[in-house]
Amino acid sequence: MLRLITDFDGPIIDVSERYYRVYQFCLEKTRRSGQPVRELSKEEFWQLKRSRVPEKQIALNSGLDEAQAQEFAQLRRQTVHTEPYFQYDTLVPGAVDALVKIQQTGIDLAVMTMRRVRELDYAFQKFQLGKFFPENRCYCLSNDYVKTRDIDDKPLLMARAIEELPPANDIWMVGDTEADITAAKKHDIKVIAVESGIRDRAQLELYHPEFIVRDLSVAVDLILEGAYTDTKQLSVG
Numbered sequence: 001m002l003r004l005i006t007d008f009d010g011p012i013i014d015v016s017e018r019y020y021r022v023y024q025f026c027l028e029k030t031r032r033s034g035q036p037v038r039e040l041s042k043e044e045f046w047q048l049k050r051s052r053v054p055e056k057q058i059a060l061n062s063g064l065d066e067a068q069a070q071e072f073a074q075l076r077r078q079t080v081h082t083e084p085y086f087q088y089d090t091l092v093p094g095a096v097d098a099l100v101k102i103q104q105t106g107i108d109l110a111v112m113t114m115r116r117v118r119e120l121d122y123a124f125q126k127f128q129l130g131k132f133f134p135e136n137r138c139y140c141l142s143n144d145y146v147k148t149r150d151i152d153d154k155p156l157l158m159a160r161a162i163e164e165l166p167p168a169n170d171i172w173m174v175g176d177t178e179a180d181i182t183a184a185k186k187h188d189i190k191v192i193a194v195e196s197g198i199r200d201r202a203q204l205e206l207y208h209p210e211f212i213v214r215d216l217s218v219a220v221d222l223i224l225e226g227a228y229t230d231t232k233q234l235s236v237g
Helices: 016-030 042-050 055-061 066-079 083-088 095-105 117-127 150-164 178-186 201-205 216-224
Strands: 002-006 108-116 138-141 170-175 190-194 211-213
Touching: 002 216, 016 042, 016 055, 016 066, 016 083, 042 055, 055 066, 083 117, 095 108, 095 216, 108 117, 108 150, 108 178, 117 138, 138 150, 150 178, 170 178, 170 216, 178 190, 178 201, 190 216, 201 211, 211 216
Parallel strands: 002 108, 002 170, 108 138, 170 190, 190 211
Antiparallel strands: none
């Protein structure tokens, strides 16, 4: 059996607009009345996020002072995963076509995400994605889970998946962050990193995935074409 475990945000969902709207909100809430600030463009902001520039530095780049930057970072953490902002998420172009192809070719598909149950359910309903992921192929956080760091929490989800899912002789992980790569490597699972998410190529290369490709569509094609037999790192698309 061939199995593909995919992250949700990044390979399937584009969160850039949500993150940018939260940035705008936090900047406006943190600035003093009449204080001049420089609101970053979405392109500037997202480039900083993808290269892992800390929230405080993004705030400083926007004209806030040190104390404000601390407040900005805290407000951002409290806000970015709240219900009003999930409406700004969109589908990554080609992601649904890739999911259809996975289904048609009989690959066993599972999703593994740091979203909570309610957050994943919201997206499933909004984008009609539930048909691709039966309940026994969904690995996410409970609504009351106390998060630590994704790079610590995600390997725990992977361990649960390996224990619960039926055996497969070939398993791939597709994700867009260091947490995805770490979770896969910790359990000896091959991993393809995609550039359609919240990390740029330079950040992904630091964690040495088997492949770095443009998006989920290219990752699926790569697996189906049998290119996974080449163990060398490859840049595609």
